[in-house]
Amino acid sequence: MYLSLLLICCYSCKKSQDVENDYYDRPVVQAYLVPGVPIQVKVSYQKFMEDTITHGYPITNLNLKISNGTDEVLLSETSPGVYNYADASFVKDHQHYALSFEYLGKTITAETSVPGKPTGFRVSSTTQVVPEFSFGTTPAAFIPLVFNWNNPGKENYMMVFKNTDLYKTPTDSRFNRTYQDIESILGTVATHQTQQMTFNYLGNYQVLLFHINEEYSKAISSSSSNSLNLTPQYTNVQNGLGIFTAMRADTLNVLVTH
Template identity: 30%
Template sequence: MRHAYLYSIGFLLLIAGACTPAADDILSANVQPVVQAYLVPGSPVSVSVTKQIPFADDTTGQGQPIDGLSLTITNNAKAYPLRSLGNGTYRGGAELAVKTGQTYQIDFDYSGHHISGSTVIPTRPVSFSSDQTEVYRTAITAGGGPGGFGGPGGQNQASSPVRLTWSNPTGDYYFVVVDNIETDPVSIVNQSNNPNRPVSNAARRFRSQPVQSDFTTIQPQSFQYFGRHRVVLFHLNPDYAALYKQNSTSTQNISTPPTTLTNGLGLFTGINTDTLYVTVKQQ
């Protein structure tokens, strides 16, 4: 199964040696559209286009959606129009198939300027494996005491870290996203003072940082719920990794550089994935 939550890249395909556009051909940075598109083999193409949030605005929310655009994605010299679904979302038809190793280019006009960008779809991860498929954790009661944090049955009795490995002879970028996929997950930490607390989707998912190695480890304490977990390895292009690094070290958001789009911001990028599963059991 392939997933594009993400966050979720492309080669830096602003061709070296191309002529620098004249100043009046460049769309002012504060009105450039923000593109978010993650192309995954086997999944429909979906593109989000929003307005940039001005730096002067006191907000961390998403920019206003931009509807009514004529977006195309070109592959093998054939242009495929995308259908507007509203709320700044555009969707490609079944005829637009995303395939490993191929190049895709996005084009549209906005505010009198042409916005474009391209990406190559990376290969599916090779030899993705885990050294264990089951992790054991002891249920914890919040507030201390027996079974509480630091007490008997606490986090020190968890299993050893899960080691994930894959082939990466060329030093490409990879990262891992882990999701609890139980319909009604049981929390490892028993909130006895708030037993009706709803399950947090954020706590059900966690991710690693992009790495250029051929392994990563998951600490048992990263799992917040018992049950089955989907572990997805993403093969990334360099632009996603650059954006992730910048956002991890600053308060800037996705509507700021780095970007590989001409006259636009954000990401138009390819992703490829492989999936395995790990089950967390009560000790």
């Protein structure tokens, strides 16, 4: 019985190691197609869990192609692991695209379709007042902005708040935060309202509403895996990892002030 258990254990370890090696042999693809924007695809090695680097090392010298079903274009490697196609007119609304390249004897493929531009995007006010904090006084109530858009098909959306000022002024001088764009995966709703914590800086904002595909929503949702939750991240890349997707945006401008 002990010998049988030992053989089973050795087989399981070898099988697990083979699966792990196969997993780490897959290239990681990162690409977001947007109409009117040149195509950029990043390809890298998968990181091992013990690696401290932010991203895997780039994979170079690939013949990476993208097809729209009628025409096929070859991307140029402009820096290690970064492949570009400069003609911004190649990506169009409602078209289907397929990516392919060869790596370690396997064909790596992925497909996506460009969603339509959001319609009916509107906001309750173009000015967001963030009450100013001061000692000894009660701050005024925060009145949120309400964004709405058309979504009869219950499709997926994401919103990004981007401060466009060259010199950024914090909403609260007590805190010196590093600036970051605020991104929110909204799901299939047709409305969104701001919170006071949405804005760490005053000034001019672009508010971008992205119509995204389900594959991107799934990839973002699965990216919360950590050492206590080793659920594999979602990918739509065959024989690889990562995401090949497309999105379409509409934009409103908002001023944040006290």
